[in-house]
Amino acid sequence: MTEQYTAEWSIGRMVRTMVPLLAVLSVLQMVSGSVLQSFEATLVESPALLVLVPVQIGTAGNLASIMCSRLSTQLYLGTFELSPTNQVVRANTTAVFGLAGTVFGAVGIAAWAIGQALGGGLTLPQVLTISLVSGMLLAGVVVVLSLVSVQLAYRLGYNPDDTTIPIVTNLCDITGVLILFGVVVVVV
Amino acid sequence: MVRQDTAKDIYREALPVVLVSLVAGLFSGTILGSETMRAGIESVPGLLVLLPAFLATRGGVYGSLGARLASGLHQGVIEPNFERTPPLSNAVIASFINGMTVSTFIAVVTFLVLQLTGQAGSLIELVGIMVVAGVLSAILMLSVLVTVILVGYRNGLDPDNLIGPVVTTLGDVFGVVFLLVGIEVMEVVL
Numbered sequence: 508m509t510e511q512y513t514a515e516w517s518i519g520r521m522v523r524t525m526v527p528l529l530a531v532l533s534v535l536q537m538v539s540g541s542v543l544q545s546f547e548a549t550l551v552e553s554p555a556l557l558v559l560v561p562v563q564i565g566t567a568g569n570l571a572s573i574m575c576s577r578l579s580t581q582l583y584l585g586t587f588e589l590s591p592t593n594q595v596v597r598a599n600t601t602a603v604f605g606l607a608g609t610v611f612g613a614v615g616i617a618a619w620a621i622g623q624a625l626g627g628g629l630t631l632p633q634v635l636t637i638s639l640v641s642g643m644l645l646a647g648v649v650v651v652l653s654l655v656s657v658q659l660a661y662r663l664g665y666n667p668d669d670t671t672i673p674i675v676t677n678l679c680d681i682t683g684v685l686i687l688f689g690v691v692v693v694v695v
Numbered sequence: 696m697v698r699q700d701t702a703k704d705i706y707r708e709a710l711p712v713v714l715v716s717l718v719a720g721l722f723s724g725t726i727l728g729s730e731t732m733r734a735g736i737e738s739v740p741g742l743l744v745l746l747p748a749f750l751a752t753r754g755g756v757y758g759s760l761g762a763r764l765a766s767g768l769h770q771g772v773i774e775p776n777f778e779r780t781p782p783l784s785n786a787v788i789a790s791f792i793n794g795m796t797v798s799t800f801i802a803v804v805t806f807l808v809l810q811l812t813g814q815a816g817s818l819i820e821l822v823g824i825m826v827v828a829g830v831l832s833a834i835l836m837l838s839v840l841v842t843v844i845l846v847g848y849r850n851g852l853d854p855d856n857l858i859g860p861v862v863t864t865l866g867d868v869f870g871v872v873f874l875l876v877g878i879e880v881m882e883v884v885l
Contacts, residue, residue, distance in 0.1 A: 526797065529797045532751060532755060536747040543746060551733045551737055554729075557727045557732075561723045561750065561871065569712065598702040598704075602703075610717055621725050676754075
């Protein structure tokens with residue numbers, strides 16, 4: 508008993524299991540980092556866009572982890588089924604879009620105001636459009652990735668709690684930045 | 696028997712957590728958009744490349760420490776007091792090593808990305824910034840996370856519910872601040 512937990516709680520074991528995973532994930536994050544870097548001039552000029560970056564990353568991951576953990580629980584309860592008529596799928600999808608609409612509407616206004624205070628030149632309609640359009644697209648990505656990954660984890664016999672959340676949150680972080688700058692290119 | 700949550704129920708339950716992380720995100724966004732930080736972004740090539748990885752790492756390192764401590768408390772492997780017994784101290788030391796290793800790794804990979812794309816960049820400067828920001832993050836996150844989880848557990852709160860908000864909020868708010876401190880320190884050192 509004692510020996511069992513000693514092995515699992517050894518420093519070497521914890522470092523060896525976590526570092527490779529974190530290293531791979533941070534290399535993936537460099538993809539969105541490189542996109543940020545390529546927009547350096549635009550970002551330095553428009554602080555409102557810099558304000559949007561951490562919010563976009565944080566909210567995407569947050570919505571994804573809420574949806575994944577809810578879906579995995581429903582999977583265990585036997586009420587989740589990957590189908591457009593499934594009650595769980597419908598309720599969670601509607602809630603994620605509702606949350607995204609609320610949050611990204613508020614974020615658009617706040618980011619514009621902070622941007623103005625920091626000396627940026629973007630107008631309220633511009634920042635609000637960027638925030639809402641990229642936010643709603645992101646909600647679509649969160650919904651699709653969560654549904655697919657929970658279903659896949661179940662099919663492949665993995666515990667969806669352990670596997671889906673880290674993978675989907677990271678993927679949503681990255682797509683969050685990509686979508687944000689896709690929309691920035693169109694609007695600005 | 697089990698009542699299905701409607702979209703409205705889920706919305707109501709999730710909104711407070713999402714709003715807390717929103718406020719934290721706006722705070723760190725404001726620091727990111729500040730004049731000092733923008734000057735830093737212009738003067739340190741690679742800063743934007745490492746930013747998402749740096750922010751995500753703290754979630755990975757300290758989120759998993761929190762989950763581990765929660766499981767340990769539930770299983771009775773960890774006692775809810777601040778004694779330096781192996782399970783607790785090992786988990787804390789391992790998280791520190793993980794955080795520092797990955798921070799340094801991020802700085803090196805960022806330097807390689809700059810090299811490959813033909814941009815200028817200083818390896819020493821990037822590593823220095825990440826080490827300073829990594830150490831400061833570790834000290835803050837480890838002390839607050841362990842305290843909140845142990846004290847919360849003693850007061851009958853489920854540690855699993857405390858980890859998310861603590862890690863996201865503190866990580867978001869202080870991550871960018873510590874990055875800025877790292878830039879300033881390296882400016883003085885180099």
